[in-house]
Amino acid sequence: MTDLLTKVLDAHGGLDRYRSISTMTLDIEYSGPFWDFKGHPDFAGTEQVVADLHSQKISQRRPDGRTVEFDRAKSLVTVTSADGTILDKLENPRATFEGYTSETKWGLAQMAYFRCYATWHYLPEPFLFAWPGASTEEVAPWVEDGQSWRGLDVTFPDHVDTHNETQRYYFDDDGLLRRMDYQPVVNGYSPTAHYVTAHTKIDGFVVPTKRNIYIRQEDGTPDRSWIPIELTLSNISIK
Structure with a gap:
């Protein structure tokens, strides 16, 4: 485990707390x-999310009762209505x-799958970096707005669905996640710069609560003229 990874895990609550x-x-x-743009405007809105933090299993339920579920072990995603009718599955x-x-x-x-695997992936990070089969390597820092963030490349094992196999993460002086770079395989490897702008501590566990996701330009900077995806997390509980 690299010194940077150790610092990052400790900053987010520590491995013992995660376990x-x-x-x-x-x-x-x-x-x-x-x-x-992807054909599903009704996927914008607020959902109640329940995620297993030690296996890739997640459900998302919107106010009208429609529920999407993804279970990586079963390689199955389902979309059901409030009365339990299966609307779609893959x-x-x-x-x-x-x-x-x-x-x-x-x-x-497909939309349900994308949102499920991506959302799940964000919740156990950075502890996911210490899972069996994952590997990390410190890389050059990223400098932005007068700040220098240490970089960490993370390669994930085959049994975890990710945007792409190796993703790059940047952390501030406190060891908190500030940015991640990836190219989603499911979206034609589109270059992405994903920023975390707020964190909260829940029972000793640090959770990023505001995420803005931009198109990444050729020089690595984000196109800030628009924000394709925003996530705001609230009412968080852990057990």
Whole structure:
């Protein structure tokens, strides 16, 4: 484990604290034009989310009762109505994005899959970096607005669905996550700069609560003329 990773894990609550908890329940407000662009404007809004912090399993329920669920172990995503009717489902959902570009519209279960795997991935970070099969390497820092953030490349094991296999994370002097760079395979490897602008501490566990996701330009800077996706987390509980 690198010195940077050790610092980061400690800053977010420590491995012992992470190992003592199992589930996070919270509300997430999803906003931005991305959902409409992909053909599903009703995916913008607030959902109640329940996530297993030690296996890639997550459910999201919106106020009208529609629920999306993803279980990586089963390689299955389902979308059900309030009365339990299955609206759409996909087995091995990731394979259905083969050949897609950033312009391709998505089906209902595909959109559910994207939001489920991505949201889940954000919740156990950075402890996910210490999972068996994951590897890390410190890289050059990123300097922005007079601040220098230490960089960490993380390569994830095959049994975790991610945006792409190796992603880059940047941390401030306190060891808190400030930015992550990736290129989602499901969206035609579109370069992305993902910022965390707020954190909160819940029972000793530090959770990023505001995320803004931008298109990453060729020089690495974000295109701040618009924000394709925004996430706001609230009403967080951990057990």
